[in-house]
Amino acid sequence: MKRWLQSPWLTIRVQLALGVFFVAAALPKIVDPPSFAHMVYNYRIMPGGVINLMALVMPWIELLCGLALILGIWTAAARSIIAAMLLTFIAAISINLVRGNAIDCGCFDPNPRPKSRAERLDDMRFVIYRDVGMLAMVAQLWYAGRRRDEVVGDGL
């Protein structure tokens, strides 16, 4: 198990999958920042003054980190930033689940189709599981990278 988790075969695939995931998540938000700003606003967590800045910058962080993982450049930094973002997303969605504030996560599509409250709450639970799954992928990359400084990218 330990050997398999550290295998370059698995690490390359996990790294590429995570990279593609983040690039795919970033592009629709970069194309339409006002819609994404609306999504960020719906979380009701950020101070009003920083919502637009966050809506502009966060998708680019996702894109560049995703590209870094795909290209194998600065992978340790990219996966750490991705881990931090995933933890933030999980916390933000959890807070709104506890509040009963049913929102669209805006993860991949800043213009989602109208949904019922129950559908949104179900989606929010699913998003938490999905983000935990991606955190597990980051953990695998970190575990594999711990033994050799970089299995993919910088180390090659």
Add this chain to the structure above:
Amino acid sequence: MNAKRFLLEAAALIAAAVLCALVSNTLAARERKLALVGYYPSAQKAPVQTAPPVVQPVAAAVPAAGTAASPPPPTATETVAVRPAKTPAATVTAPAPAPAPPKKPDLARFAVHPDKPYVEIAYNDVKALHDASVLFLDARRTSIYEQGHIAGARPFSVWESDIDDKVRKLYDERPDEKQQGQAIVVYCSGGECEDSHMLAQKLWGIQFNNVYVYKDGYPDWVAHKGDTHTGSNP
């Protein structure tokens, strides 16, 4: 891995993202641009979740003949109370048994309300204001506006970078107090949509004291078969 190198790489990624974001925002089209610092007064207040509003049947929207002479005040929802409308003295002392002139909507009940940013109203009041050619502002995204909007409404998306310019321009169009007291109706998509409330707050912030939010929004207007228009012109 060297901690210093790791931090430098992380900082470089974030700095590159900030740079890309600023450049792309500068080059973006008007509808896709964001003001760097937004103004969202209730950004950290979680909304109260309510059941979806029930759309009134069309028949209920038509007032009965006997009630036409004394229109009710704007219908308020549970969130914003309506100040009782003052009936002008002239209308009380004028029995006027003369032949009925063409019906003109009575706007006396839509009095200025400087103590609150907006009053939420329902279809019947919205229709009366629309018939009186009151200014309508559509707070939805411009791309949605172009797909269909209340006839005569102007696009005023609160999420687009030019919203402050549009509000300022509106202020220039209505510079004196009397004009600022004329009714304005703002709407978005109804339901949980709050764009119209945000726009109303903005308008109230620059002295427009007679703003009404069409709570059930454009879908309700369409359900009632109200006049609509497509394209970029009102």
